[in-house]
Amino acid sequence: MAGRRIVVTSGKGGVGKTTTTANLGAALAKRGMRVVLVDADIGLRNLDLVLGLEKRIVFDLVEVAEGRCQLRQALIKDKRFESLAILPAAQTRDKDAITETQFEAIIAQAAEGADYVLIDCPAGIEGGFRNAVAGAKEAIVVTTPEVGAIRDADRVVGKLNDRALPIRLIVNRLRPEMVRTGDMLSVEDVCEILAIELLGIVPDDAEIIDTTNRGEPVVLEPAARLGVIYEKIARRLEGEVVPFTSFDSQGFFGKLFGALKAG
Amino acid sequence: MAMHQPIHDALAAPAVKLGRAIVITSGKGGVGKTTTTANLGTALAARGARVALVDADVGLRNLDIVLGLESRVKYHVLDVLEGKVTLDEALVPDKHSETLVLLAAAQSREKEEVETEQMRALIARLRERFDFVLIDCPAGIELGFRNAIVGADEAIVVCTPEVSAVRDVDRVVGLLGNRFKPQLIINRLRPQLVKKGKMLSVEDVNAILRLPLLGVIADEPEIIITTNKGEPLALRQDGETASAYHAIAARVAGEDVPAPAPLLKESFVDKLGSFFGGRRA
Numbered sequence: 001m002a003g004r005r006i007v008v009t010s011g012k013g014g015v016g017k018t019t020t021t022a023n024l025g026a027a028l029a030k031r032g033m034r035v036v037l038v039d040a041d042i043g044l045r046n047l048d049l050v051l052g053l054e055k056r057i058v059f060d061l062v063e064v065a066e067g068r069c070q071l072r073q074a075l076i077k078d079k080r081f082e083s084l085a086i087l088p089a090a091q092t093r094d095k096d097a098i099t100e101t102q103f104e105a106i107i108a109q110a111a112e113g114a115d116y117v118l119i120d121c122p123a124g125i126e127g128g129f130r131n132a133v134a135g136a137k138e139a140i141v142v143t144t145p146e147v148g149a150i151r152d153a154d155r156v157v158g159k160l161n162d163r164a165l166p167i168r169l170i171v172n173r174l175r176p177e178m179v180r181t182g183d184m185l186s187v188e189d190v191c192e193i194l195a196i197e198l199l200g201i202v203p204d205d206a207e208i209i210d211t212t213n214r215g216e217p218v219v220l221e222p223a224a225r226l227g228v229i230y231e232k233i234a235r236r237l238e239g240e241v242v243p244f245t246s247f248d249s250q251g252f253f254g255k256l257f258g259a260l261k262a263g
Numbered sequence: 264m265a266m267h268q269p270i271h272d273a274l275a276a277p278a279v280k281l282g283r284a285i286v287i288t289s290g291k292g293g294v295g296k297t298t299t300t301a302n303l304g305t306a307l308a309a310r311g312a313r314v315a316l317v318d319a320d321v322g323l324r325n326l327d328i329v330l331g332l333e334s335r336v337k338y339h340v341l342d343v344l345e346g347k348v349t350l351d352e353a354l355v356p357d358k359h360s361e362t363l364v365l366l367a368a369a370q371s372r373e374k375e376e377v378e379t380e381q382m383r384a385l386i387a388r389l390r391e392r393f394d395f396v397l398i399d400c401p402a403g404i405e406l407g408f409r410n411a412i413v414g415a416d417e418a419i420v421v422c423t424p425e426v427s428a429v430r431d432v433d434r435v436v437g438l439l440g441n442r443f444k445p446q447l448i449i450n451r452l453r454p455q456l457v458k459k460g461k462m463l464s465v466e467d468v469n470a471i472l473r474l475p476l477l478g479v480i481a482d483e484p485e486i487i488i489t490t491n492k493g494e495p496l497a498l499r500q501d502g503e504t505a506s507a508y509h510a511i512a513a514r515v516a517g518e519d520v521p522a523p524a525p526l527l528k529e530s531f532v533d534k535l536g537s538f539f540g541g542r543r544a
Contacts, residue, residue: 011323012292012323012402013292013293013294013403014291014292014293014402015292018427043403043404043434044404044430044431044434046427046430046431049426049427049430091434094404094405095403095404095405123292123401123402124374124401124402124403124405124407125322125373125374126373126374126403126406126407127405127406128403128405147328147490147491148297148325148328148490151323151325152323155323175487178484178487178488183484183487183488184487185491206453206456209456209461210456210461210462212425212426212427213425213426213461213462213463
């Protein structure tokens with residue numbers, strides 16, 4: 001049975017699509033799933049950096065599309081997880097170097113040998129977005145609790161609805177202490193506006209900047225606060241019912257607040 | 264625009280000094296282009312300059328929200344380009360700054376509907392009437408990017424101290440070429456993290472990009488709060504971040520403002536190794 005094909009998208013840039021793709025992919029691989037991560041951001045690729053695989057790139061997505069190499073030759077095995085691989089985007093080409101049909105075919109082929117294909121969508125709703133979505137059967141929308149990000153996410157949800165893709169939501173970079181002081185929208189507010197199923201809540205934590213810069217998924221750090229969160233999201237994606245972490249509880253809040261103050 | 268005007272009109276018109284058209288861009292999304300556009304525009308207006316802010320992010324506009332003007336937007340760029348309304352009708356006066364106006368992007372339209380040459384002409388018209396035209400570029404390097412830069416003659420690139428943002432900015436600087444004389448704003452710096460060696464320093468970022476530095480903005484919750492409220496931080500005169508925006512505006516206006524204080528020097532780049540080492544096609 002072919003694996004699930006899920007696009008990770010947002011409309012707005014910089015809300016954490018790539019970080020989410022990398023960490024969710026790592027969390028699924030840690031559970032023994034075979035996972036392929038596809039960087040659809042041709043010309044501005046970054047997924048390789050976040051996983052620390054930038055020096056191992058030989059072939060890329062566009063070369064696969066053009067038939068200059070086989071898909072399996074372009075896939076880069078992750079350093080840490082046997083069952084995780086990435087298909088990098090081309091860095092020096094444009095997004096129109098590949099068509100929706102070509103993209104869809106590559107994703108379908110990748111799904112034959114994997115349990116999950118996660119597609120890291122570029123920002124915006126132009127050609128790069130349409131390519132990334134063309135290959136997917138499901139979508140994860142990532143947003144931050146900011147008015148601009150939510151408006152963009154709402155626009156993207158509309159576009160995904162047009163294609164009848166099931167959509168789930170990850171609220172990223174939540175700062176509970178700002179929600180508490182009324183300076184940030186709460187998860188409930190965001191869910192009410194977007195009216196899609198909640199898959200996960202990820203707090204804003206300085207440790208993600210560090211792990212991303214080092215090219216290490218946070219899922220791998222034994223003491224990581226966020227690793228646990230991504231593992232929960234992976235379990236929900238697998239169909240388990242996992243309660244959401246309450247960010248009101250003193251324990252977590254205290255820790256988080258400390259981290260924020262430090263950062 | 265002169266080419267569309269009968270020659271005698273052009274000769275009769277008093278010589279106008281054209282304003283400067285500056286595109287705010289970055290490649291990567293979410294690094295603060297829109298926030299920077301709103302604050303720089305506000306700071307320039309506070310100096311008495313006539314400023315037009317143009318949201319080039321058709322389909323995903325946000326500049327109106329950051330300025331708190333979302334309920335006042337009636338027409339947008341495409342209405343003007345399609346001749347449905349005049350430019351004057353589409354310009355939304357800012358609530359806070361008297362000499363500031365916004366030209367909003369169309370929200371329910373697509374970037375492909377904007378023609379590059381029309382966009383060039385529109386910016387040219389704005390330059391006749393404003394001292395500064397700041398163009399808020401969409402993320403990415405597709406058509407929306409090309410339309411945003413076409414009318415500009417200068418560029419400000421916004422970068423956060425993250426390897427992915429630096430790589431994207433470096434790519435955008437390459438795509439811009441020499442015409443735009445790009446200058447750099449480093450946004451969302453967390454000095455505490457730099458000190459601990461967990462974030463790139465200003466020096467690290469600029470060792471790679473090697474661009475004239477316009478300013479450094481620290482990461483602070485105030486930015487999120489003022490953005491959500493639709494009141495740009497640069498409306499204030501005091502405070503570190505507001506001052507940083509005013510210093511950037513002065514530098515953009517050509518004043519000789521001392522360079523931003525060197526914010527912590529520890530190098531992180533060595534630890535990272537070369538992240539531009541990927542194979543080039």
